[in-house]
Amino acid sequence: GTEEFPGTLVGAEPVYEELPGWEEDLSACSSFDELPSTCLAYISRIEQLVGVPIDLVSVGPERHQTIVRRGHLCGL
Secondary structure, three states: OOOOOOOOOOOOOOOOOOOOOOOOOOOOOOOHHHOOHHHHHHHHHHHHHHOOOOOEEEOOOOHHHEEEOOHHHOOO
16 A cells, blocks of 8 residues: 655556446435445445545435445534
8 A cells, every 4th residue: 555645646657447337326325235235345445545444425416415434423
């Protein structure tokens, strides 16, 4: 993993990775348990790449369409 972000991206090379997608409409999901398994795998992969947990996922433009994953953020 990366410990610090470089001051310049000159010479950086992107890593292209394909993951399975999903066809389901996520806008009615209100918990992580309701998300498709491929969506959960996508979130897990991002967590692995960035090295931090993902606590919020937006499934639409409205405020109520934000899923809070961990208890310490439930007061938001």
